[in-house]
Amino acid sequence: xxxxxxxxxxxxxxxxxxxxxxxxxxxxxxxxxxxxxxxxxxxxxxxxxxxxxxxxxxxxxxxxxxxxxxxxxxxxxxxxxxxxxxxxxxxxxxxxxxxxxxxxxxxxxxxxxxxxxxxxxxxxxxxxxxxxxxxxxxxxxxxxxxxxxxxxxxxxxxxxxxxxxxxxxxxxxxxxxxxxxxxxxxxxxxxxxxxxxxxxxxxxxxxxxxxxxxxxxxxxxxxx
Numbered sequence: 001x002x003x004x005x006x007x008x009x010x011x012x013x014x015x016x017x018x019x020x021x022x023x024x025x026x027x028x029x030x031x032x033x034x035x036x037x038x039x040x041x042x043x044x045x046x047x048x049x050x051x052x053x054x055x056x057x058x059x060x061x062x063x064x065x066x067x068x069x070x071x072x073x074x075x076x077x078x079x080x081x082x083x084x085x086x087x088x089x090x091x092x093x094x095x096x097x098x099x100x101x102x103x104x105x106x107x108x109x110x111x112x113x114x115x116x117x118x119x120x121x122x123x124x125x126x127x128x129x130x131x132x133x134x135x136x137x138x139x140x141x142x143x144x145x146x147x148x149x150x151x152x153x154x155x156x157x158x159x160x161x162x163x164x165x166x167x168x169x170x171x172x173x174x175x176x177x178x179x180x181x182x183x184x185x186x187x188x189x190x191x192x193x194x195x196x197x198x199x200x201x202x203x204x205x206x207x208x209x210x211x212x213x214x215x216x217x218x219x220x221x222x223x224x
Contacts, residue, residue, distance in 0.1 A: 003186045006177060007049070010195040016045050020194045023170060024210045035216045036088035039141055039170060043092020046168055046192050050137065051096065053166075053190070075135045078162070080128065082107050082140040082152050085214035089141045089170065097137075103128035103159075105152040123155045132160035141213045143172035143193065144206050146179030153184065168192040170213075173199060173206045 009016040019038040022028045029035050056071040080103035081090040094100065106125040136156070140149055149167060165188055167180055172193040180191055197206045205211075215221060 004181045004184060004189045004191060006181075006191045006193070006196075008193055008196055009046075014045070016042055016194055020170065024208070029210065029216050032217060032219070039088040039213075039217065040092040040095075042170055042194055043089045043139070043168075044095055045092075046194075047093045047096035050166055050168075050192065053164075054135065075164070076133070077101070078103055078129060078131055078134050078136050080105065080136055080138050080152070080156055082138075082148055083125075085141050085212075085217055086139045088217055089168075090139050093137060093139060093168075100137075101129040101134075103131075103156060105155055107148040107152045107155075123151050126155050126158075128156055128159045130160045131156060131162045133163045134160075135164040135166070136162035137166045137168060139168050141170040142206060142209070143167075143169035143176040143180070144200050144204050144209075145173070146176035146183070149176075149180060150183050163188065165189045166192060170194045171206055171209055172196050175200060 010020070019041050023035065023038050051073070055074040057074045058069045059072045061068055061070045077097045077100035079090060079093050079097060079100045081087065083104055083106045090102075094102070104125070104127050105123060107123045138149060138153060140152075143149060153165070165184060167184065167189065170193070172191075172195070174196055177191060177193070177196060180189075197209055199207050201207050210216070
């Protein structure tokens with residue numbers, strides 16, 4: 001396993017714990033607006049924590065009464081989201097990193113047969129700025145196997161090589177954490193997650209998890 005730092009918010013109770021509880025609670029998550037809002041809030045808190053790891057420069061600022069020195073982020077941020085469940089999570093990060101550039105990747109599961117558990121992950125669409133030397137924040141609320149995140153990252157590398165990579169999720173499986181640690185570059189990657197759950201089932205859903213984040217946020221999709 002590569003030397004990759006893992007930040008698990010569940011080990012240090014905070015407001016993230018409250019929002020995570022509501023995300024998981026089957027009675028509360030029926031309210032899709034509330035579900036999106038909780039992803040939004042977790043994204044904001046994680047963005048604040050990641051901001052502590054950035055590089056800063058001092059800038060001279062004029063006030064009505066004089067001058068003072070203020071810290072300004074020196075890193076160029078790119079927020080990259082795996083569609084579609086990542087959109088409300090992405091907005092939380094964008095609220096704090098409001099000058100960030102943005103990238104979007106449509107990594108999704110295509111089942112080989114109807115009613116089958118076997119699937120492949122496909123990337124059919126990507127929009128991204130140049131990534132050379134920038135700080136890439138990869139956003140996906142559910143990190144079940146890690147394969148969608150890996151394929152999204154590999155697709156984005158066509159746009160350049162980032163200096164830092166932050167992989168963020170609301171809930172991860174242990175299997176996905178191990179997979180990311182073994183496939184992402186060591187020394188520049190940090191994993192941030194609201195919780196690490198013990199397993200995935202035969203459908204590759206996280207257990208206990210919370211269900212399908214995309215459906216809970218935006219409505220149940222019709223399968224092909």
